[in-house]
Amino acid sequence: MKSEPLVTIYVPCRNYGRYLQQAVESIFSQVYSNWELIIIDEGSTDNTVSIAEKLVGKSPSRVSLIKNSKPMGLQKLANHVLSIANGKYMMRLDADDWLDEAAVFLMVNRLESSDNAGMVYGNYYYTDSVGKVLDVEHRHKLGKEDLAGHLPPHGACTLFRTRALKTVGGYSEDIDAQDGWDLWFKLVDRIGGVSIQTPVFYYRQHGKSLSRDNKRLLKARSKIFANIASKLEGDYKPSIAAVIPVRESYPDFEGVPYQDINGHSILELAILRAAKSNLITAIIVSSESQRVLDYSEKLESDGKVPKHQRLLREASETSGGIPIRDFMLVAGERHAEIHNSFPDIVIYLSLHAINRTEDHINNALNVLRITESDSVVSVQEEREPMFRHGKHGLDLINPGRFQDLTFDKELLYKFNGSLIATWWDSLKFNSLFGEKTSYIEMSRADSIQIKSSQSLNLLKAGESHFFL
16 A cells, blocks of 8 residues: 555444453454554443453553443444544444454555545454354445445444545434444445455344344434435425325225224325325325215315325226326326426325334435435335245245345345335336335334234234324
8 A cells, every 4th residue: 555544443332341352352453553443431331441441551552442431322422533533544343343354454455545435345244142153244346236325334344534524524413323324325425435345344143233123223214314305405395296095995804994093094094194294295095986085085174184185096997906106197197287287206105004104204205315216115124034936946035044144135125015206207207116216114013004804903902003
């Protein structure tokens, strides 16, 4: 390398004293030696402080210890480190993980030799709780295998240009997880990112790993997109038409939109949730049944739901019903009849997704704009092992699931039926999804669909999933 710039590495630790020694020793063992280390105790009640003090003593000129009597939280802590960091580059190492000895050298070399990148990340090893290597995560290659930019780097062990972090205001302190997503969407268009295929750290899997707290991660991710969307330049607000297609009855499920859940009908819930979104500008209830539309009108006249539009569809001649794209196209054309202009965006909202909230709707619309996608679809991650037919029988698609590991290249998502948002021009002239499709992931509970009497009875038997 032409130069060896200083790198600031920080290790936050809360009650991970049993792992801290290995994490810090991996920094001492780096072949790249121009670094400074900041260990932060986050109000630990174990032996973290005593172990940290001994580690500081091994190299007091390069290692310092910050003792917090109460946890600051990951983002606030990161911003504090940012304010005192001396390095040209900065990186977090979690106390329960550890670095490959060449990690810092490889990442610094990649950034120093690149003219248009300010952050870099690599692959990593999965290990069990005692440090035994389970497998290697081979991430998608940026610019080759990942053109959508919807697979941000791991929050830890990603090397950032310190000045770039300061330029964008550092970390968002109102978010308690997913800092990799936070910084990625703040920085990728500004400074660019690169990846290397070498594994650079060991990622320990154990019961307390934050990565296993799916609901918390999804909530944090949604908030990140909301924050970024609020800072988009310009005063133009896209017109967004929400269409709620309603089928009155199924062979084994009569009067679907009128069914009561905790004092509200299913149709009432769908309209109220859509109306709570501050982004939707028009709501259209679409049905082949005039009785459904009369009921929708009564909900409005009784003050149970806000004003919305109603659309009587022609009866479908097929048993499968009308394709979702047709629902959305007809709704857009109805919007044009009423408002003298087509909507910028049409969002399909399933009547049956009773746990979908305005946060899910807003998240989808924010992702649509931020990622500059043609469409966004709501999905649920498939976490069970899946097979497909091959030459010799069944081929396992995601073998990592049998190790309780989730590899990027094995991620499988299924449409959970909740929503699809599409730009009108793409919907009209191309297809339902267009060329670039992004997604919002919803939890298993939030993905519940009420499509039968049985599912409705199960929901009523345990209404803990329901909230208005």
